[in-house]
Amino acid sequence: MVEVLRCLVQTMDSKSTHTRTRGAKWRNDSELDNAIRVFKNESDVLSNSCTKLALINPADMPADGLKSLFDEIFNGAQRVYNCYRLLSELPLSSPFAESLHKSVRNELTEVQGLIHSVGTGQFEACKSAVGLVWDANKAIQKLPNTNKAAYKRSIMEAMMVVQDTNREFRQALSAMPTDGKPAATDDFVDDEFSDMEDEDYTPEDVPYVEACLSLMVCCFNIMRQIIEIATVVSEKIESANLETKNESVASSHLADGVIEQWVADLHILCHELKKSVVDLGVEMYAPLELEGLASQFNAVNAIIQQIISKIDTDFAMEHA
Numbered sequence: 001m002v003e004v005l006r007c008l009v010q011t012m013d014s015k016s017t018h019t020r021t022r023g024a025k026w027r028n029d030s031e032l033d034n035a036i037r038v039f040k041n042e043s044d045v046l047s048n049s050c051t052k053l054a055l056i057n058p059a060d061m062p063a064d065g066l067k068s069l070f071d072e073i074f075n076g077a078q079r080v081y082n083c084y085r086l087l088s089e090l091p092l093s094s095p096f097a098e099s100l101h102k103s104v105r106n107e108l109t110e111v112q113g114l115i116h117s118v119g120t121g122q123f124e125a126c127k128s129a130v131g132l133v134w135d136a137n138k139a140i141q142k143l144p145n146t147n148k149a150a151y152k153r154s155i156m157e158a159m160m161v162v163q164d165t166n167r168e169f170r171q172a173l174s175a176m177p178t179d180g181k182p183a184a185t186d187d188f189v190d191d192e193f194s195d196m197e198d199e200d201y202t203p204e205d206v207p208y209v210e211a212c213l214s215l216m217v218c219c220f221n222i223m224r225q226i227i228e229i230a231t232v233v234s235e236k237i238e239s240a241n242l243e244t245k246n247e248s249v250a251s252s253h254l255a256d257g258v259i260e261q262w263v264a265d266l267h268i269l270c271h272e273l274k275k276s277v278v279d280l281g282v283e284m285y286a287p288l289e290l291e292g293l294a295s296q297f298n299a300v301n302a303i304i305q306q307i308i309s310k311i312d313t314d315f316a317m318e319h320a
Helices: 002-014 030-055 063-088 094-119 123-141 147-174 191-196 206-243 249-256 258-283 290-311 314-319
Strands: none
Touching: 030 063, 030 094, 030 123, 063 094, 094 123, 094 147, 094 258, 147 206, 147 258, 206 258, 206 290, 258 290
16 A cells, blocks of 8 residues: 555656646636645545544554555545546646645655554554644645636745845844944854854945845845736736637637746746845855856846846737
């Protein structure tokens, strides 16, 4: 049984990440909504079956009873995997597909660990193993029900990384000594590690750091605008297509998958921007190395220009 579950996980990992963005509706996708609801329900059923192992002492169960419970858990895991396969056949956005794959893989792995613990007589580890299955199920219940929600969540996660990076260096800037004296040090720092202490910015560093912080704020605002623009454009085009009376520009874009690919490209650029901001942060630690800082600053700006160019398209401007 454990080997079969391991094979299911390996089968999931052997397949490339699902990227069928063409036809991945922004909203109004009843097929996806129904499939994800069934999937979440099966995950709940599996979690409840596993809970039974925490409410009883497996060592006191007769062999037939334990086998019956194992079969129940295994069948539940099979149903979860089958739901995952059905969902994977639907047009999904890349962030939706990645979240789905990660959550299912995690749940099947935790169920596998639970069965292994009981099967090898590690009954003390049983309750903690059940807790891990619960956590995996909670993650599945939090999965979005639409591609729109998946995109928004993924971009907002990127925004949080940019915001945290900005906050770190704003705090470093505000910690600069203002009276010409060095910042207070901890008398209890071991001399062995004294050369690893953070260095302060110099007054000459301040304009460069402030410019980088302003660029990060710009990145944050652009990501927020991407969510707003993608929402407005996608929903207007889908609404026009659903009316079936106006099958000119809107219909052709949806039929060709242009709008789905446009949103997917913006999502990719968003995460490239996040990574570039993090790389900029690496260059912002004192003492500054201006050549590397300038190079990374320009790299961030180049991605911003790509995003602006992607947004500034005929069909986007027409429906924004």
